[in-house]
Amino acid sequence: MQIRKRTLAxxxxxxxxxxxxxxxxFLQWKMGGSPxxxxxxxxxxxxxxxxFAKFNEAYQTIRGKYxxxxxxxxxxxxxxxxxxxALDDPYSTYMDKETADQFHMSLSSSFEGIGATIESINxxxxxxxxxxxxxxxxxxxxxxxxxxxxxxxxLDGMEINQAVLLIRxxxxxxxxxxxxxxxxxxxxxxxxxxxxxxxxxxxxxNLGNGIGKIQITSFSENTAKRFEExxxxxxxxxxxxxxxxxxxxxxxxxxxxxxxSNLLIPNKGIILQVEYRNGQKEVFRSKLENAxxxxxxxxxxxxxxxxxxxxxxxxxxxxxxxxxxxTFGKGTVQQxxxxxxxxxxxxxxxxxxxxxxxxxxxxGVEPDYSVAQPAYFKLTALNPETALKRDMTGSxxxxxxxxLIGVGLVPGRDDGYFSTQTEEAVKTFQRVNGLPVTGVAxxxxxxxxxxxxxxxxxxxxxQLEKAISVIRSMIK
Numbered sequence: 001m002q003i004r005k006r007t008l009a010x011x012x013x014x015x016x017x018x019x020x021x022x023x024x025x026f027l028q029w030k031m032g033g034s035p036x037x038x039x040x041x042x043x044x045x046x047x048x049x050x051x052f053a054k055f056n057e058a059y060q061t062i063r064g065k066y067x068x069x070x071x072x073x074x075x076x077x078x079x080x081x082x083x084x085x086a087l088d089d090p091y092s093t094y095m096d097k098e099t100a101d102q103f104h105m106s107l108s109s110s111f112e113g114i115g116a117t118i119e120s121i122n123x124x125x126x127x128x129x130x131x132x133x134x135x136x137x138x139x140x141x142x143x144x145x146x147x148x149x150x151x152x153x154x155l156d157g158m159e160i161n162q163a164v165l166l167i168r169x170x171x172x173x174x175x176x177x178x179x180x181x182x183x184x185x186x187x188x189x190x191x192x193x194x195x196x197x198x199x200x201x202x203x204x205x206n207l208g209n210g211i212g213k214i215q216i217t218s219f220s221e222n223t224a225k226r227f228e229e230x231x232x233x234x235x236x237x238x239x240x241x242x243x244x245x246x247x248x249x250x251x252x253x254x255x256x257x258x259x260x261s262n263l264l265i266p267n268k269g270i271i272l273q274v275e276y277r278n279g280q281k282e283v284f285r286s287k288l289e290n291a292x293x294x295x296x297x298x299x300x301x302x303x304x305x306x307x308x309x310x311x312x313x314x315x316x317x318x319x320x321x322x323x324x325x326x327t328f329g330k331g332t333v334q335q336x337x338x339x340x341x342x343x344x345x346x347x348x349x350x351x352x353x354x355x356x357x358x359x360x361x362x363x364g365v366e367p368d369y370s371v372a373q374p375a376y377f378k379l380t381a382l383n384p385e386t387a388l389k390r391d392m393t394g395s396x397x398x399x400x401x402x403x404l405i406g407v408g409l410v411p412g413r414d415d416g417y418f419s420t421q422t423e424e425a426v427k428t429f430q431r432v433n434g435l436p437v438t439g440v441a442x443x444x445x446x447x448x449x450x451x452x453x454x455x456x457x458x459x460x461x462x463q464l465e466k467a468i469s470v471i472r473s474m475i476k
Contacts (some may be wrong), residue, residue, distance in 0.1 A: 021375035027251045027305035027333050038447060057116070064214035064251060073097075073341075080345060084087035089335050089348050095161065097342040100239055112171045115197040116141060117218075117250050120160045124148070129248045130303045132217045133202070138454075139378035141179070141329075143248060143302035148187070149178035169194045179380065186395035186416070191383045204230030210240030211471055213464075216260075219252025219306040224259035225348045231263060235292075239473040244310070247296040247324060247463070251305030256353075258284055261313050269317030270355035272309050277436070286317070294474035295320040296467045299367055304328035308420075311365045321368040323467040330390045331361030358430070369470060376406030376453050392418040398439050400449075404429065407452045 003063045059079075062070060084094045115134020116127050125147045132135035147155055147167065151174075155163045167175055171194055179188040201223045203215040212234035216223060234242070244264075254274075261271040265286035283410045297314045299307070299322050308327045314320040333350040353359050379399050382388075388400050398416035403424045405414060412421025423439040430437045433448050441449070 013430050014352045015222035026446075027254055027309070027330070053258060077343065080343075084345060084347070087347070087439045090121065090254050091330075092345070092347045092452075093160070093331055094345040095343060111199070112196050113168050114139075114141075114175055114192045116193070118147070118160065118163070121146075121161075123157045124161045125158070125160065126153045128250045128304070131197055132200075132215070134197050135195050137196060138381065139190050139192045140378075141177075141190065141192075144182050145162050146180045146182075147177055148180055149476060150278050151176050151274060159412040171196050177191045181380075183394070186398070188380050188395045188399070189383065189386075190380050191385075195222060200226075202226035204234055205468040206234060206237055206239075207243070207468065209472070210238060210475060211243065211468060212237070212239040213245060214240070215245040216307075216310075217249055219249070219256035219260075221253060221256070223252065227260050228263060241296070242300065243296050243343045243467045243471055244314070245464075245466070246303045246307035246310060247298050247300040248302035249304070249307040249417055250302065251307055251330065254306065254309075257306040257309050262287045263311060264288065264295060264310075265313050265317050267317075269313070271313045271317065272355065273353040273357065281353075287314075291318070295470060296474070297322050298324050298463055298467055299327050300325040300463070301328055301366065302307045303365075308360055309354075312358070312360065315365070315368070316355040316358075321470055322365065323369045323470060324367050324463045326370075326372055327360070327364040329360055329362045331359050371468055373403055374406065374456075375464055377457060379406075379453065380404060381450055382441070382446045384443050384446040386431055387440050388418060389440040390420065390423045390448075397422070400426075403449050403453050406456055407449070415427075 015197075023431065059075060062075060063072070069077055077094070081094045084092050108134060114136045115131035116136040117129050119126050119128050127136070127141055127143060127145045129143050130141050137347075149155060150163075150167050153166055155166070158166075167177075169175060173194050175192045175194060177190045177192060177468050178189050180186070181188065199220070201217045201220050203217075205213045205215075207213050212231075212236070214227060214230050216227065231242075259434070261284075265271055266288050267286075268289065269286050271284040271286055273284070276282075295314060295318060297311050297320060299311050303324075304327065305312065308330065311322055311327060315322055331351050331353075332348045334346050335349045336344055336346040338344045351359060351361065354365075379402055382396060382399055388397055393416050395416060397418045398414060400418075401411040401414040401416070401422055404411045404422070407429065409425040409428055410421070411425040412419050425455055426441050426445065427439045428443055429449060430433075430439075433445075435448065436447055438445075
C-alpha cells in the first residue's frame with residue numbers, strides 16, 4: 001500500500017504518538033477492504049438533496065455576508081470535522097491537509113517524541129498506551145492517564161491534533177506534563193525527556209525450559225512478518241510452549257492480527273466475525289490445521305481492539321487460557337479515506353465479534369486466570385530535581401512512599417504526607433545504596449529509587465509468572 005493509502009493506524013506526526021488523531025484501540029482495514037463499500041449511498045433527490053441545499057445556503061451566506069473574510073478551505077475542514085463530531089464516535093476522526101502531511105512525514109523507521117498513543121475522552125487528552133522502552137513508559141505513564149497540561153499550556157478541550165503539536169518535540173527537549181489518573185484527584189507532575197522512538201512491535205525471548213515468549217506492542221504493517229520471524233527462531237530452539245504478551249497493546253491493522261492468528265489458531269478455527277450495517281457478516285478462519293504446542297496469552301486493561309481479537313480467538317477457538325486482567329473493550333472496525341487535497345478521515349464501518357459471536361465492545365475479554373500486578377507497576381516517575389522532605393504533602397510524596405514500600409521499606413504511611421517515619425525510610429535507602437544520608441529524596445537518591453523499582457518490575461511480574469506456571473502445566 002502506498003503512503004497515501006495507508007490507514008491512520010500507524011504514526012501521527014514525527015512526535016510522540018502511534019495511531020491517527022489518536023484513538024484508543026485502533027483496528028482498521030486498508031483501503032477497499034470493506035464489502036459495504038459497494039452500498040455507500042449517493043446524493044439523490046428529495047430530503048437528501050434538500051439537506052445539501054441547506055448546507056450550501058449556509059456556506060454561501062458565511063462566504064458572502066460574514067463580517068470578515070474566511071478561507072474556503074477552513075470552512076470545508078470545519079464542516080467535515082463537524083460531521084465527524086456529530087457521530088459521537090471517538091474512533092472516527094478527520095485530519096486536515098497540514099496535519100495529514102505531518103502524519104505522512106512521520107511514517108519512518110523511528111520518530112522523536114515521548115512515545116505514547118493517545119485519544120480524546122470527554123475533552124481530555126488521554127494516554128492509550130506507552131510504547132515499550134519509550135520515555136513515557138520509563139516515566140511511569142500508563143493507559144488512562146490524562147495529560148492536562150504540557151509546559152504550562154492547558155490541553156483540556158483542545159483538538160487532539162493541536163495537542164499532539166504541543167506535546168511533540170525534538171530529542172533531548174523536555175515535556176513538563178501535568179497528569180491526572182482515574183481514581184485520584186491529585187495532580188501529578190511528570191517531566192519527560194523526548195527521545196528517538198524505534199518502531200519495533202515484536203519482541204521474542206527464550207525463557208528456558210522449552211518456553212518461548214513473544215510480546216506484540218501494536219499491530220502495524222510489518223508486525224505479522226516480524227512475528228513469524230521470531231516464532232521460527234523460538235521453534236528452531238526447541239520451543240514446547242508459547243506465551244504471547246499483548247498487554248498495553250492498543251491494536252492496529254486487522255490484516256496483521258489475522259495473519260498472526262493463522263499461525264496460532266488450530267483446526268482452521270474462526271478468528272473473528274465482522275458484522276456490517278446491513279447485518280451481513282464476514283467470517284475469518286485460520287489456515288492452520290493442527291496445533292504445534294500450547295499457548296497462553298497475557299492481557300490487561302491496555303489490551304484493545306486487535307489485541308482483543310487475538311485474545312478472543314485464542315480463548316474461544318484455540319481453547320487457550322488468558323492470564324492477567326480484563327481487556328479494554330473496543331469492538332469496532334475503522335476505515336480511512338484520503339481526499340485529493342491531502343486531507344484524510346477515518347470512520348467506523350463495522351463491528352467485530354469473537355468466534356462465538358460475542359461483541360466485547362465496552363465489556364472487554366475476561367482472563368481465565370485473573371492476576372493483578374503489584375502496586376508499584378502503576379507508579380509514575382519522580383522528578384529528581386524536586387526535593388521531597390519532611391512535612392511536605394502531595395502526590396509526589398505519595399509516589400515516593402509507594403516506591404519505598406515497593407523496595408521493602410516501611411515509610412509508615414502512603415497518603416502523601418512526608419512523616420518522620422518516611423524520612424527514616426529514605427535514610428535507610430540512602431545508607432543501603434551508599435548515598436549521603438540526608439532523609440531528603442532528590443537527585444541521586446530519586447534516580448536510584450526509580451532504578452530499583454524498574455528492576456522490581458523486571459523480576460516481579462506476577463502476571464508473567466502465572467503464565468509460565470500455566471504453560472508448564474500444559475506442556476506436561
